[in-house]
Amino acid sequence: MADTRLAISLRLLPLLLTAALALLPVAVSAETETEALYRTHCAACHGEDRLGGLGPALLPGNLSRLKPAAAEAVIRDGRAASQMPGFAAQLEDDQIASLAEWIYREPEVEPRWGQDEILASQVVHHPDGTLPDAPRFDADPLNLFIVVETGDHHATLLDGDTFTPIRRFATRYALHGGPKYTPDGRHVFFGSRDGWITKYDIYNMEVVAEVRAGINMRNIAVSADGRYVMAANYLPHSLVLFDAHNLDLMKVYPAVGENGQSSRVSAVYAAPPRGSFIAALKDIEEVWEIPWPLPTEPVVSTGHMATPLAPRRSHDTPNFRVRRIPVPDYLDDFFFDLDYQHVIGASRGGEGGMVVDLDSGEKVADLPLEGMPHLGSGITWEYQGRRVMATPHLTRAAVSIIDMTSWEVIKTLETDGPGFFMRSHANSPYVWADVFFGPNRDRVHVIDKQSLEIVETLIPEPGRTAAHVEFDRYGEKLLLSLWEDDGAVIVYDAETLEEEKRIPMSKPSGKYNVWNKTRYEEGTSH
Template sequence: MNALAAGVLFTVMLPASADDTRNLYQVQCASCHGEDRLGGIGPALLPGNLSRLKPEAAEAVIRYGRAASQMPAFGEQLDDSQIRSLAEWIYRAPEVEPTWGRDDILASHEVSHPDGSLPDELLFDADPLNLFIVVETGDHHASLLDGDTFERIHRFETRYALHGGPKYTPDGRHVFFGSRDGWITKYDIYNMEVVAEVRAGINMRNIAVSADGRYVMAANYLPHSLVLFDAHNLDLMKVYPAVGENGESSRVSAVYAAPPRGSFIAALKDIEEVWEIPWPLPIEPVVSTGHMATPLATQRSHDTPNFRVRRIPVPDYLDDFFFDLEYEHVIGASRGGDSDGQGGMVVNLDSGDKVADLPLEGMPHLGSGITWEHEGRRVMATPHLTKATVSIIDMTDWTVIETLETDGPGFFMRSHANSPYVWVDVFFGPNRDRVHVIDKKSLAIVETLIPEPGKTAAHVEFDRYGDKLLLSLWEEDGAVIVYDGDTLEEEQRIPMSKPSGKYNVWNKTRYEEGTSH
């Protein structure tokens, strides 16, 4: 919000109606957040974009401002009634649903350094494949960490409310960030510079990068669309309205890259379809050195032309995904199937047939699932968002072989091929300061750590070797804690502002089995 207009400080009388509140917004807020609340210098102020911010917290931001941002305090200009009316008004759905089409996307596009214009050498001394990007949501920054020394190489400002995790190019040089407000930022890690930005939508869920690093796709809640970009400078290639064969429009829950298939896979929230969109296959396949059972696709199991949608009808709405190693099957969270309206379903992506139902009560967070080898069989594990359990599933016959009781519902799971342990947080509820350590062989919880009593402990990420790991104290005055992966001993703390995700270049580009994708 902006209290200055043409150099004059405005004092506004108590609004008595929605019209007065709308006028108050236009005077105090529109210059930063946009006349239609779609964002500008500041973030979009629409209900979907504010889902992480409670109304009472919004009042506090208006009254006191936001540290380390351009948001000023209005407590001395506006009285309590005005602040309450503004906070209430921004949570109302707009009278006319906003649009964001091709012309809007093109107009938002900015190229700071055309791809290839910056030097190819690193400006710092570190292993480029053992770097971490740490997203700090407290003040909307990201930190670049050396994964060998855990020294902070650089800290830089990001867009508001990054969402869905940054994605790397295969060589690890470039990283793409996606924000809740729809902004995609391409960042050159070697030179620590922004290359290009573009706004793909108003409320974006996540982005995916093709396995060859040539294409970026964005999944939007608002508008209902998928948007394809050339990864070099984020030039717009195609907008896909998310409309089913029956004409019904849908929010897009997420989009994923499926390297062995050479395609993007999209989860649709409001229609019973999964979409697959192939990208052009390279003449010479890029071979992964990670756990993937199949290198990048050199031929497809279907004949869908490049960048064309292949619709896969499914028996239920699937809006949270996990894949097997070969990307032959998608495991999706479905709305039906058990007493709380949530379950799991396995669908073969080639035939479109349902292979199995999974009795997963309590909203399984499949997007955070991981796999490992157990007694000669591949298993997957997932936490649950509303139930204090971890489910472990045999991926050979899709049976639940173990259900572990935890100290509360969890959000993230992580491991590494070289680690004997799986880590899962207790993100929701009174025990959010705890994290469980599960033994991969016994499938039992063998340790429960409390890094800082009363402070949320969440989201583990290992280094490229599986020797060390990072855990977040998810607080405004938080930290990233470095642990020894074998002894589970704390080694050091790096102060950070509400660090959320931590993303290791090797694990993400090599599709390490202990890291979700």
Template sequence: MKPFAFCLPLLWVAATPAFAADPDAAAALYQTHCASCHGETRLGGIGPALLPGNLSRLKPAAAVDVIANSRPASQMPAFGETLAEGQIEALAEWLYRPPAVQPRFGEAEILASHTVMHPDGSLPDTPRFDADPLNLFIVVETGDHHASLLDGDTFERIHRFETRYALHGGPKYTPDGRYVFFGSRDGWITKYDLYNLEVVAEVRAGINMRNIAVSGDGRYVMAANYLPHSLVLFDAHNLDVMQVYPVENAAGKSSRVSAVYAAPPRGSFIAALKDIKEVWEIPWPLPTESVVSTGHMKTPLAPSRDPALESFKVRRIAVPDYLDDFFFDPGYEHVIGASRGGQGGMVVNLDSGEKVADLPLKGMPHLGSGITWEQNGRRVMALPHLGRAEVSIIDMGTWETVKTLETDGPGFFMRSHENSPYAWVDVFFGPNRDRVHVIDKQSLEIVETLTPEPGKTAAHVEFDRDGEKLLLSLWEDDGAVIVYDGDTLEELKRIPMSKPSGKYNVWNKTRYEEGTSH
């Protein structure tokens, strides 16, 4: 998922009291009341980092409310009776100003953050619960910064545990499903042992992190940062740092990283850059034997590849435009990308490095939520738009638009499964956010529109490993995860949760099942 970047409105600055014109006074307030938890340089501590890029989900008015009244399920005190209203507003406004000196976060800082609670191999190898370890779900609850582990057969909650603040980019599993890695917006990577229900290691990769990726063999983790402009490679066993890649072009211009993904058929990580017109490919060492997935990925996880692609060395692929959002075909031969400022997309062949097609997509296509399936003998991809009430369906052989479906509002997430006849898409933005559409994958028609609970946001579907049942979020503080029958569309169960966002099934994510994000 890729939320909008936040820009400080001019009206907010104009409405701020005169006290805010004195940044030294606001900085003094911060040091007195905030630094002990959020760090003297605003990089975070017990509390999250408080820098403009880390606050993109929190609007200034909401920041004032949090300072004054605290936040549910947090240790933060309320300052409404300690500070005057003008002081609170000035402090909040100051937090959205970039620091005078850009904070540093390099290898020394990464090493200093590293903690290993349980070294790899030190905990029992048998799960502490009776459930299929490949049909588990992790549900991220953003309302109070927790995650729930669900049995994908019974949909009973196995465990609920606290996470870092503002998880972002989706958790990633090792291929056996035992370990899951979480990434937070303020740069923390947490390795969690699902068999033993314990955090086993943590490290901070950066100040403002976009997402993490885990290699197809589960041996390496890579983090993509906005701040600093870097990619960071870790050994997955104990999260030891292996290499820090400053992200810049040949001319020395640096760039934020839009995202990084693992491409198992290629044996490499693929990263798109926000401020440089390049895609980077970074191969990991291949094991001695190929491993073939039993899911949707039909190509080996450890393919033979060009020997010129040396392990952990950057291969630069020039592209015609910046890539904020991107998607891959099933074999990871092509990257389909788009820039937030553009009005379309492009298809780049990763082997040749050449653009092979333009896609006339308007309304900020959400390629990161794209899915594919076989439709009447051809493979199509479908994606919602963040700025238009439609779903685009594209022939992946010709790269031409097959159909544009009108929806009840702009959408954020689209999901399906190889064994399901349906694709689900929400209408996350706009007045109809309580609805979700069900699309027949062969007729390409909306066959049902569900309203799980009027007035409450319905979003983000994830199927179980067999594609028989699915989970849908009521994305509210007093929300729930709803279990549906994938064929009859009948509601089967509701599990109360605190603003549940993404659900992540071990089988679908590790077998790269079609219809889910990777």
């Protein structure tokens, strides 16, 4: 009987295998077809491994600003003012949907981007010192604005006196974290979501050099003397240091805690009075400080923030060596006091903030800031003889105002919705706060710095997002964005609050004034 059962089983085995194999190709062939479509139509620009090339990286972390439905539209119709063509004539709807779904999947093997890949990516178009030293335009170099237009991935160089565009030029895909200037205002560095750092000579309106620091980059920082650039990466988990002249690679720092755990890097900032970079780590309870070499000549800031002639060092740390500062919670959003002694940090998953003394490494205060404070957009000013800071909240319709001596919340202003950006200027009596999230995103509040009250609510264009203010160097005029693909930059009189001019732009996500950013003006983010 056993032999009979075995014989029957052996006869059935081929049938069972055939049935199993008949099911397998359904899943495999669909995956293979999608991959084949990608190799045929996409890989030439976006890379065989989706790490990017002429086009951006197509990985989930790099596509956070693009919804899947919008990705389908881009594949089908192309993207205006870019090299992305439409494939409606070559691909069926189900093929487009399959490609769009596939690029949002994590790769089976985590892609690598280390020293060899960084070195191979560097391109130097104009070596340092080879371009003329005189500006090719007639405008105040310290009152220029760079306007980042994310709608079609361009930037506009804008005269801050006449508010006339000087040059509009293409940028990398999805710039992130804000451009950073050298102290003289001649060069600006852009960082893209997919890891590219671009050095641009404003005087000559030319790209000087480019290098790819990572696959998914959060932001960049430039040292106070303009000699070094540091990049913060989500993928891979690293900080990367460059010589600013030609973006030559200097060092890669794996973001690994003392316990051996690897971490994404939320952001990196320059702390001029300390002569160091400060990095926020997202997945380990540490803040890192990395000092740069002290300048051989004294550097004097003429702005509101009085940078010492030689940055102070409260600790004996050799140049470019990591100083680990343990903190009692995960931090991924930062604000600093004016002398960079204290960092005010918050975790995106937390319900508050904390204040850490960077010299001692001790926590000195907890802040009751429910609703995800957006500390990176915080600002400060003098109020009744004391320094206060204010921050919007990403999930709460409020602005919190904090005494920076006692670290107490002295007022909470109720707003028409959660906000994203706040801006002011030392010469302006007002703070401008947008209402970026929710149904009232077309509004912007004007807050009196001394009464701590909302004195005006403007609606530049009903139903269209109003966001991100930046003042000119004198605090007399300001720019506000209509944050739409067919948007505009609106020029206001900072005293009368009257609109003066509209400049059409494609989703002008941020405006960055040279004077305010290089002098660390108190009313702008750093």
